[in-house]
Amino acid sequence: MIEIKNLHAKVAGREILKGINLNVKAGEVHAIMGPNGSGKSTLAQVLSGHPAYEVTDGHVLFEGQDLLDMEPEKRAHAGVFLAFQYPVEIPGVSNSYFLKAGLNEIRKSRGEEELDSMQFLKLLKEKMKIVEMDSSFINRPVNEGFSGGEKKRNEILQMAVLEPKLAILDETDSGLDIDALKIVAEGVNKLKSPKNATIVVTHYQRLLNYIVPDFVHVLVNGRIVKSGGKELALELEANGYDFIKEELLQSV
Amino acid sequence: MSEVKNHYVSEFQTFEKNGANKAPAWVHDVRKNALSVFNELGFPTTKQEDWKYTNVTPIAKGSFKYSSAPVQIGPDVVKSFLVEGTDQFVMTFVNGHLAPEHSQLSGIPNGIVVSNLIGAYSGHGNIIREYLSKYVKHQKNPFTALNTAFINDGAFVHVPANVAVEKPIHLLFISTKKESDQIASHIRNLIVVEEGAKVNFVVSYRSVGDHTNLTNVVTEIVAKKNSLVEVVKVQKENESAFHVENLHAHQHETSDVRIFSLAIGGAIARNDMSVIIDGEAAECNLNGLYIVTGEQLIDHHTFMHHIHPNCPSHELFKGILTDHGRAVFNGKVYVEPEAQKTDSKQTNRNLLLSDTAIVDTKPELEIFADDVKCTHGAAVGGMNESHSFYLKTRGITEESAKGILTVGFAAEATAKIVHPALRHHVDLMVVDHLRSKLGTANLPDIVHA
Numbered sequence: 001m002i003e004i005k006n007l008h009a010k011v012a013g014r015e016i017l018k019g020i021n022l023n024v025k026a027g028e029v030h031a032i033m034g035p036n037g038s039g040k041s042t043l044a045q046v047l048s049g050h051p052a053y054e055v056t057d058g059h060v061l062f063e064g065q066d067l068l069d070m071e072p073e074k075r076a077h078a079g080v081f082l083a084f085q086y087p088v089e090i091p092g093v094s095n096s097y098f099l100k101a102g103l104n105e106i107r108k109s110r111g112e113e114e115l116d117s118m119q120f121l122k123l124l125k126e127k128m129k130i131v132e133m134d135s136s137f138i139n140r141p142v143n144e145g146f147s148g149g150e151k152k153r154n155e156i157l158q159m160a161v162l163e164p165k166l167a168i169l170d171e172t173d174s175g176l177d178i179d180a181l182k183i184v185a186e187g188v189n190k191l192k193s194p195k196n197a198t199i200v201v202t203h204y205q206r207l208l209n210y211i212v213p214d215f216v217h218v219l220v221n222g223r224i225v226k227s228g229g230k231e232l233a234l235e236l237e238a239n240g241y242d243f244i245k246e247e248l249l250q251s252v
Numbered sequence: 253m254s255e256v257k258n259h260y261v262s263e264f265q266t267f268e269k270n271g272a273n274k275a276p277a278w279v280h281d282v283r284k285n286a287l288s289v290f291n292e293l294g295f296p297t298t299k300q301e302d303w304k305y306t307n308v309t310p311i312a313k314g315s316f317k318y319s320s321a322p323v324q325i326g327p328d329v330v331k332s333f334l335v336e337g338t339d340q341f342v343m344t345f346v347n348g349h350l351a352p353e354h355s356q357l358s359g360i361p362n363g364i365v366v367s368n369l370i371g372a373y374s375g376h377g378n379i380i381r382e383y384l385s386k387y388v389k390h391q392k393n394p395f396t397a398l399n400t401a402f403i404n405d406g407a408f409v410h411v412p413a414n415v416a417v418e419k420p421i422h423l424l425f426i427s428t429k430k431e432s433d434q435i436a437s438h439i440r441n442l443i444v445v446e447e448g449a450k451v452n453f454v455v456s457y458r459s460v461g462d463h464t465n466l467t468n469v470v471t472e473i474v475a476k477k478n479s480l481v482e483v484v485k486v487q488k489e490n491e492s493a494f495h496v497e498n499l500h501a502h503q504h505e506t507s508d509v510r511i512f513s514l515a516i517g518g519a520i521a522r523n524d525m526s527v528i529i530d531g532e533a534a535e536c537n538l539n540g541l542y543i544v545t546g547e548q549l550i551d552h553h554t555f556m557h558h559i560h561p562n563c564p565s566h567e568l569f570k571g572i573l574t575d576h577g578r579a580v581f582n583g584k585v586y587v588e589p590e591a592q593k594t595d596s597k598q599t600n601r602n603l604l605l606s607d608t609a610i611v612d613t614k615p616e617l618e619i620f621a622d623d624v625k626c627t628h629g630a631a632v633g634g635m636n637e638s639h640s641f642y643l644k645t646r647g648i649t650e651e652s653a654k655g656i657l658t659v660g661f662a663a664e665a666t667a668k669i670v671h672p673a674l675r676h677h678v679d680l681m682v683v684d685h686l687r688s689k690l691g692t693a694n695l696p697d698i699v700h701a
Contacts, residue, residue: 048645051637076647088642092660092667093699101656101696102646109647139701141664158646 001026001197002047002067002166007058009046016042018222019058024166027194031208031233032201034219035241040201041085043219044170048082049075062166076102077109079165083155083172090142095154096124098142099161106162127160131187149180156187167191168199173207185210205237218244256312257291260398263436267318267402274370278381279403286390286400293394305580305612306522306551311494316436316466318402322349323430325460330354333424333458336680338673340454341366341417344424347465348405348437354424365410366421369440372408379410384442387502387528388472395496395522399470402438406469409443409451413476416450420671423455427489429463441471443481447504450480452671457517459490464519469497475507477531482510484674488517488681491546495521505531505560512669513540513569514678515550516685526555529563529591536565539668541682544577544609545689551580556598558591558621567598570665572658573609574690584616587624594624602632603661605690655694659683663700 007020016039024030034040046053047060049072060067062078070078090098103123104114115123124138131153143151152172159167169188173181188198188211200211208216208230216232217224220241225248226232236244264287268280295312296303323346330344343366344354350368357366365376372380390397407423425439445451457467467489475481481501489495495518501509515521527536542550556565571579581600602611615628635657643653662682669675679698687695 050641071650072641072644073647073649076645082645084642084645088636088638090639090642090657090660092662092664093656094701097696097699097701098643098646098656101648101652102643105649105652106647141660141667141700162646 003061008056031213039222081164083169085171089144148175205233290397319347335677399438406440411449413446414448420452427465428460436466439469443473445479447476452482456486464492471499473501498524503534510537515542522551528557532560540569541665549578558587564595571602574605581613587619589620596626598628600630
């Protein structure tokens with residue numbers, strides 16, 4: 001589904017990604033773990049097209065298309081979704097208007113008919129069950145006054161409505177208590193299918209108890225230094241990131 | 253300057269001879285006193301702190317005349333100014349004179365008075381005498397002095413105790429051309445809401461034609477104990493017009509006053525909006541939205557005066573500026589030593605859509621109580637890039653994102669209007685105005701539902 005080759009990127013003149021290679025196939029869940037500042041969130045932002053990040057080398061193919069050449073909205077149309085680590089609050093714009101506008105633009109880009117308000121509301125209410133969100137959130141402004149957990153749930157709700165092929169979850173577990181974490185993770189699991197893929201970016205192993213990855217990659221200093229199965233996450237949990245760094249030093 | 257004063261002195265003589273004698277003697281005394289005050293003060297200059305950013309020379313130079321006779325206008329145009337899809341009581345004034353043919357006051361429940369000021373002296377003279385010019389002082393504000401000197405007509409509304417007025421009351425002030433004269437309308441409104449009463453107002457200032465008139469308003473609102481008053485001001489006069497209003501609300505204990513100012517019209521528009529919270533546990537919401545385009549200048553000076561303990565006050569003023577538009581926001585909050593547990597919040601946010609638009613924003617907090625929560629914030633900036641990116645990652649195009657965020661920026665302010673039909677009315681006007689001024693085809697009608 002997505003092929004990342006030798007991806008280099010910088011922000012504010014500083015190189016953060018120094019040659020990322022990663023292949024994700026439909027039906028797979030990949031976890032990207034790493035210490036703070038290793039470039040995890042940068043990778044997520046670069047894939048979604050954040051204008052502050054400059055790609056200096058490498059390429060990314062998404063279902064055969066050059067992803068890096070596409071505007072953020074075109075990436076969304078193609079089926080890429082980023083669940084933000086820090087979702088922004090947009091006063092004045094209701095959650096439902098925002099989601100309907102996004103969904104209809106995506107449908108339009110696929111040559112599908114736009115949903116009218118009634119059809120959309122019906123769909124939205126179904127999807128809200130997935131993340132156990134109260135219907136009062138429909139008309140509240142986007143993320144305004146939401147708690148940390150509500151914001152993350154709202155991200156997963158958007159994912160449920162937009163039905164992306166590739167979902168990138170950026171630190172979706174940060175700031176969540178265990179109950180909220182479970183709801184969010186269950187939401188993600190319910191949306192999993194053989195046709196879509198998920199990249200879970202996380203610092204802690206905790207989330208991976210609930211969203212079980214097929215592959216775990218360790219990102220250190222802008223490169224993937226180790227890949228393995230889900231047991232690698234447990235190893236990291238037990239030993240911390242230092243043991244990887246030590247391994248790296250020894251191999252130099 | 254003396255020429256300017258002489259103009260108004262001679263206007264005053266004409267005025268006092270010509271129809272203005274319908275008012276009782278005490279009103280004549282108030283007028284004469286106010287004229288002498290105006291004579292002393294003259295029009296303000298930018299050397300005065302309160303008028304530093306708003307140069308009223310174009311108003312001072314105009315020879316605006318008192319219009320003694322009403323001008324006919326068509327019913328369709330009046331209809332187009334009303335609130336869509338809701339029943340409302342309407343009282344219309346044209347160039348400051350009551351236009352009964354454009355008013356709809358039948359069915360007003362007994363006891364509620366919705367009248368023009370001139371018509372109310374005989375039946376309600378005692379209430380008028382008690383409150384007219386009581387809280388709004390003309391000694392320092394030349395426009396208020398001028399208005400008071402020319403007190404003639406305007407709206408008088410009295411809501412008796414424990415009465416809830418079910419339909420909104422629409423006070424509609426239309427300014428129109430009269431031959432080649434530039435007309436001055438010194439509109440005087442007095443609203444007295446008794447204990448436990450509830451009422452919603454929309455107060456509209458509109459133009460028919462593209463003439464240069466001066467609308468100089470003083471609105472006095474008295475909200476008694478436990479009353480609930482919402483006033484939505486809609487100022488959309490033509491872009492040659494000059495508009496000045498001094499709106500004052502005087503709140504008693506546990507009253508709840510909500511004022512909203514939509515300011516999108518006029519060449520120069522100055523809104524002084526002051527509230528004295530003169531009773532414990534009263535709440536005030538004072539909000540507004542201004543849009544300036546072309547060469548417009550729109551100024552809001554607010555003053556929130558906390559005298560007693562346990563009163564919350566909230567102010568949110570937002571502005572959208574483009575072209576060579578200019579806006580001024582000056583928000584003063586004064587907390588007296590006795591006003592403990594005051595919870596006062598003031599926010600002014602401006603969206604600049606051109607490099608040539610200018611905004612001057614200034615909070616002024618004077619706090620003399622120690623156990624209070626008072627916050628203020630002001631922001632001026634372009635389209636929020638992180639908001640735009642967020643929308644785009646959900647598939648929304650750049651162009652649509654701009655439209656959604658612009659309408660959303662305004663909607664955060666209009667969301668403060670409580671009455672649903674009044675909010676809807678304002679939202680429609682805002683989007684309509686933005687569409688015609690910004691030339692953005694992609695503006696959504698509504699982004700909040």
